[in-house]
Amino acid sequence: MIHLQQAQQPSPEPVGIAQKLCQSLEDDIVTGVLVPGARLEETQLAKRFGVSRTPVREALQLLTATELAEKIPNRGVYVSLATPERLTAMFESMAELEGTCGRLAAKRMTSGERHALEELHHELAHAMRAGDSPAYESQNREFHNAIYVGTHNDVLVEVTQAVRRRVAPFRRVQFNSLPRLASSHEEHQGIVDAILRGDHKAAEELLYAHIMSVHDVSQEYLATLRAESDHRALMIAK
Secondary structure, eight states, X not given: OOOOOOTTSOXXXXXXXXXXXXXXXXXXXXXXXXXXXXXXXHHHHHHXXXXXXXXXXHHHHHHHHTTSEEEETTTEEEEOOOXXXXXXXXXXXXXXXXXXXXXXXXXXXXXXXXXXXXXXXXXXXXHHHHTOHHHHHHHHHHHHHHHHHTTOOHHHHHHHHHHHHXXXXXXXXXXXXXXXXXXXXXXXHHHHHHHHTTOHHHHHXXXXXXXXXXXXXXXXXXXXXXXXXXXXXXXXXX
């Protein structure tokens, strides 16, 4: 249940509650609690958060504005599946940003930051060998954030993290596949090697390719989800 301000304090306006609900739903989408294609039903959400349907309705409007959810006429609000074209546009943007981060990190990372990145890579290896997808996913975020921070450019870090949050629901599907964990770690190895030796061009190219390989996995996964969604719609129409 969402924690709202207690008595003695003025009751929050519905939009304030809605913003908190929207943030909670965003977090659920980014972390995979709500998967692409999942329906966001007002009554169930109101019951879950212990609020009326009015702030839930407002929260869903806010969520659709972020494109993390979409309203489908006569069917309701769903976690976005994204069209193939839109997904490619998002991943291309992410790949360009990560590539730039890799290039600058290879030039600017301190020796301590390079050592920390190498340690994160070793931790990822343990999670990969153990087949521990949740641990790999968590450490993977730390790995990429370490590269962002290594650019020593706060604006670039903010922009990259914002786009990463937008892509996260689609990016995380790779962690459902153990073979993909192995290939992801292999790609990381090349990235780490490039950054440690200060090869900024290779770091940029390898990070770009790394993100676009995730794009390919995500496209395959979402194609399956879209087919299932279309099938459900056809059955409802009957």
